[in-house]
Amino acid sequence: DAKTTQPTSMDCAEGRAANLPCNHSTISGNEYVYWYRQIHSQGPQYIIHGLKNNETNEMASLIITEDRKSSTLILPHATLRDTAVYYCTLKIGETSGSRLTFGEGTQLTVNP
């Protein structure tokens, strides 16, 4: 069973920030939070990952709560091309071969 839970779907207006929540209440100390997205009919695309500190890159920001039981992916200025299924996943450490286990994800629809 997936160790993360996400809302099934969300809507966001173009140009506004999209905040996608994820619960991972049973996360282990050595598990990282990874976010991927999948645009229809394409392979998943890596977005960002983190352990306990907030992270930011050119695509998004990742906010992880202090107890690490939940996180939020933030797309600061959503565009129509950000419409996709967003997956929050956990991965053990930064060791080679540790597996990504995907939950059901959140279908984000960005509306004009």
Added chain:
Amino acid sequence: SAVISQKPSRDICQRGTSLTIQCQVDSQVTMMFWYRQQPGQSLTLIATANQGSEATYESGFVIDKFPISRPNLTFSTLTVSNMSPEDSSIYLCSVEDLSGRHYNEQFFGPGTRLTVL
């Protein structure tokens, strides 16, 4: 980041036949993974493939049904054997990049869309 290609991109097959899917990476990678995505569902890991050793299969997947080869650090194949309509899915190859600024990121290929009649 690693660039991954898969062949074929899609295929329509008859039940009882087998299909071999190829995954090619533009750089040497240690770990390669094969996933299945059934229609309207999330991704499920089939197996992990290391070069020079037997693939490690997840619960519910067996080598006889999904034999995997990993002859070198840039290539792998997944065969879907004795296919039935329930095998209709997108099959995705994934690699783990342990180099440079993309350390510990996992990248996915474009997928192979398989339809079994």
